[in-house]
Amino acid sequence: GAVVSQHPSWVICKSGTSVKIECRSLDFQATTMFWYRQFPKQSLMLMATSNEGSKATYEQGVEKDKFLINHASLTLSTLTVTSAHPEDSSFYICSARDGTGVYEQYFGPGTRLTVT
Amino acid sequence: GQNIDQPTEMTATEGAIVQINCTYQTSGFNGLFWYQQHAGEAPTFLSYNVLDGLEEKGRFSSFLSRSKGYSYLLLKELQMKDSASYLCAVMDSNYQLIWGAGTKLIIKP
Numbered sequence: 153g154a155v156v157s158q159h160p161s162w163v164i165c166k167s168g169t170s171v172k173i174e175c176r177s178l179d180f181q182a183t184t185m186f187w188y189r190q191f192p193k194q195s196l197m198l199m200a201t202s203n204e205g206s207k208a209t210y211e212q213g214v215e216k217d218k219f220l221i222n223h224a225s226l227t228l229s230t231l232t233v234t235s236a237h238p239e240d241s242s243f244y245i246c247s248a249r250d251g252t253g254v255y256e257q258y259f260g261p262g263t264r265l266t267v268t
Numbered sequence: 269g270q271n272i273d274q275p276t277e278m279t280a281t282e283g284a285i286v287q288i289n290c291t292y293q294t295s296g297f298n299g300l301f302w303y304q305q306h307a308g309e310a311p312t313f314l315s316y317n318v319l320d321g322l323e324e325k326g327r328f329s330s331f332l333s334r335s336k337g338y339s340y341l342l343l344k345e346l347q348m349k350d351s352a353s354y355l356c357a358v359m360d361s362n363y364q365l366i367w368g369a370g371t372k373l374i375i376k377p
Contacts, residue, residue: 195355195369196311245310255298255363259310 155179156248158260165236165267172232173263175246181226182248186257187219190243202229236267270294272368274356279374280346288341288354288371296361302330302341303355305370311355314341343373351375 155178165171175185184203188196200216202208202223210216220232229248233240243264247257271293280286292300299318303311317323317332317339329342341354356368 196367198365198367201364243308255359256301256313256316257365259303259312262308262310264308 154250154256154258156182156246156258156260158246158263160263161261162264163266165265167237167267168235170232170234171236171265172230173244173246173265175229175231175248175260177227177248177250177258180248180250180258182229183226183251184249185223185229186247186249187221187229187231188245188247190245190262196245199231233265236265238267241265241267270358270360270366272356272358272366274354274368274371276369277372277374279376280343282346282348282375282377284346285342285344286346286373288343288356288373290339290341290356290368292337292339292356292358292366292368294358294360294366297334298359298361298363300330300332300339301357301359301365302328302339303357305353305355307352314354346375348375348377 157176159174187199190196198211199214200208200210200221202221204223204226208221223229243262245262247259274290301316302314305311315330322331327344332339353370353372355370357365
């Protein structure tokens with residue numbers, strides 16, 4: 153149980169275009185979803201936290217107009233990187249919490265974004 | 269400020285035992301997590317400690333001392349597949365995870 157999927161697993165896009173990444177909880181309802189970014193050889197950096205049906209809470213330094221997050225249902229959250237630039241190339245990972253028991257986060261497999 | 273410290277890299281021999289330490293200073297404490305992350309993959313959950321003491325789960329054990337702000341992950345009977353980064357994360361008073369930079373563990377035959 154507690155499986156989180158992400159799509160796509162990798163994507164290459166041209167500078168200036170937008171990319172949408174989907175995060176789905178497959179067998180549980182995710183009351184809270186998190187979006188992380190990870191650069192090579194660095195730890196996870198939390199970008200934003202989203203609760204179903206409400207606006208995402210962004211971490212300091214993360215541009216909300218550039219990284220659009222939509223948590224429209226209890227099983228789906230999307231991250232759209234708008235007007236992508238090469239410096240946005242990174243490993244984007246989502247995680248989800250079901251709001252019961254231990255506050256464990258279940259991670260998706262990640263999406264590797266390369267902007268050329 | 270909030271801070272999680274763990275060694276950057278450790279090397280151990282296959283079949284041996286290794287202990288990865290983590291010290292933390294956070295605003296509040298609602299538990300400490302250890303995750304394993306292989307290169308290019310997402311983290312996978314290993315353990316959760318919220319009370320002092322040792323939690324054993326197969327070859328892996330995790331220890332917590334809240335008064336010392338200290339935890340360790342103990343890996344026994346090391347296997348080559350244990351080569352990975354090990355991330356320590358503390359849940360603060362806002363139930364937000366504060367992540368350490370991770371310890372890269374290299375296993376040699």
